[in-house]
Amino acid sequence: MKDYVASVVENKKIAENVYEITFETQEPVPVRAGQFGDIAVGGTHLLRRPIAICKADGNRITFCYQIKGEGTKTLKTMKVGEKTNVLMPLGNGFYVEPEEKKVALVGGGVGVFPLISVLRAYKAEKEISAYIGYRNKDAVCGVEEFARADHFVAVTDDGSYGEKQNAVQAFESALQNGYRPDVVLACGPTPMLRALKTVTEREGLPCYVSLEERMGCGIGACLVCVCDKTNGKKARVCKDGPVFNASEVQL
Numbered sequence: 001m002k003d004y005v006a007s008v009v010e011n012k013k014i015a016e017n018v019y020e021i022t023f024e025t026q027e028p029v030p031v032r033a034g035q036f037g038d039i040a041v042g043g044t045h046l047l048r049r050p051i052a053i054c055k056a057d058g059n060r061i062t063f064c065y066q067i068k069g070e071g072t073k074t075l076k077t078m079k080v081g082e083k084t085n086v087l088m089p090l091g092n093g094f095y096v097e098p099e100e101k102k103v104a105l106v107g108g109g110v111g112v113f114p115l116i117s118v119l120r121a122y123k124a125e126k127e128i129s130a131y132i133g134y135r136n137k138d139a140v141c142g143v144e145e146f147a148r149a150d151h152f153v154a155v156t157d158d159g160s161y162g163e164k165q166n167a168v169q170a171f172e173s174a175l176q177n178g179y180r181p182d183v184v185l186a187c188g189p190t191p192m193l194r195a196l197k198t199v200t201e202r203e204g205l206p207c208y209v210s211l212e213e214r215m216g217c218g219i220g221a222c223l224v225c226v227c228d229k230t231n232g233k234k235a236r237v238c239k240d241g242p243v244f245n246a247s248e249v250q251l
């Protein structure tokens, strides 16, 4: 992990309220799928904003972000050539065991972005099926990436793109049709992860979830980001996660 000086090479809209920003660093950044960066957004914002690394290609690093509040609004105003600091790569990321050949990705909301990094990292060696849920057709993004999976199902809450379902329902339909992955990797809103955990526990499938918590330092020092584990202990999402075995965390 290092504090990189990163120069904007592109910052564009990719869906309603969602932008993709690509930075160039002076040296390549070694990134594992599912890791994140803590981006200094400048202005009056002292705290950096944690955003998943969506694509890493040597010294070109791409993040996709949804406008939520002032920090992401400021990020949107960054112009090509502007420089900022990005602390990365942070967190543990997703790891797929060599014997896990069939990988299911289940994602919704801003959780789709770290799953793109998983697809990119593992598509050559694994059979990947992606079940991705969006709010509506205007929120759909990343389909050209997910289309490279062996199987890709996109659904929306209102049925304006794909079936009217959520990502977990789409995944469950596949299970009912005989699909059985070796491992399930997921990221999305907590209710989605909770529903998925119920399904994977019932089916006896290993499941890893990437959690989102508000963060302070991003490096394990401030304890702003702690989550509850099922064994009664606490874990820091930034340092011990953001990826956890679903059975080990309370959702």
Ligand SMILES: Cc1cc2nc3c(=O)[nH]c(=O)nc-3n(C[C@H](O)[C@H](O)[C@H](O)COP(=O)(O)OP(=O)(O)OC[C@H]3O[C@@H](n4cnc5c(N)ncnc54)[C@H](O)[C@@H]3O)c2cc1C
Pocket: 036, 049, 050, 051, 052, 053, 064, 065, 066, 067, 068, 069, 070, 071, 072, 073, 110, 113, 114, 211, 212, 213, 214, 215, 242
């Ligand atoms: C490991 C990690 C990876 C992330 N990856 C992405 C990503 O790839 N793309 C993306 O768009 N966002 C991602 N997020 C969420 C992102 O960090 C927040 O949306 C962002 O920090 C909001 O900053 P802001 O200044 O715009 O909003 P703020 O003004 O700080 O907050 C606006 C609203 O968003 C809520 N919020 C802020 N931070 C979070 C958070 N971490 N989780 C849930 N709600 C939050 C606040 O409670 C508030 O209601 C990630 C978060 C984590 C922890």
Ligand code: FES
Pocket: 214, 215, 216, 217, 218, 219, 220, 221, 222, 223, 224, 225, 226, 236, 237, 238, 239
């Ligand atoms: S954000 Fe400071 S410990 Fe996690």
